[in-house]
Amino acid sequence: MAAMKFYMTPGSCSTGIHIILEELEEVFEAHIVNLPAGDNFKPDYVAINPKATIPALVRGDGGVLTEVPAIAYWLGRSRPRAKLWPSDIETETRLLEAMTYIAGTVHGHGFARIFATPTFSRNEADQDSVRALGRNIVVKGFAILNRMLGEQPYLGGEFSVADPILFYVEFWADKTGIPLPANLLAHYRRMLARPVVQRVLREEGYNPATLGNLAAP
Structure with a gap:
């Protein structure tokens, strides 16, 4: 069976999937999709992923997976020996709930308004308020996730x-300088300490030593 092909953009949501693939020690081909240059709209990529979004994972059998929660779920569920997906239905459901909220709300409604403001308003006079709303959505989302994570x-x-x-x-x-609540900040720093996370960040052009210095609000 052929190696998987992973279509990604450094520093984007695909970083999460990149970390999972490395944690699982998967063999895969990484293909960079330059979002600012519009590579995601080029015919060769749209042929793989008609949504023109990243990431996309082409599995060994040629099947294509898109959407961050779906890719993460499949990777965890299909590799039980790695124990990166729970076996009890309650924890499983809560993790699906969290991933869907992160990708759909915190990212899709919050950070999207910060990073892709013109998508939400072509009128420059409205764009500051669009970004402010995005930040409010992110801050509210972090408060909810902070409670979900707990200690x-x-x-x-x-x-x-x-x-x-x-x-x-x-x-x-x-x-972006948005404060993380205490539980999330501890989680973030815990993740930054993982060797795989450090390696992925370096591969994507970031210096892990410069990260994690945020103060809790």
């Missing part, structure tokens, strides 16, 4: 595929 080291108690998904929005908070 656990990881979202499901043990490290799972959900934690790199939480990590990528914590990483964005670090890059």
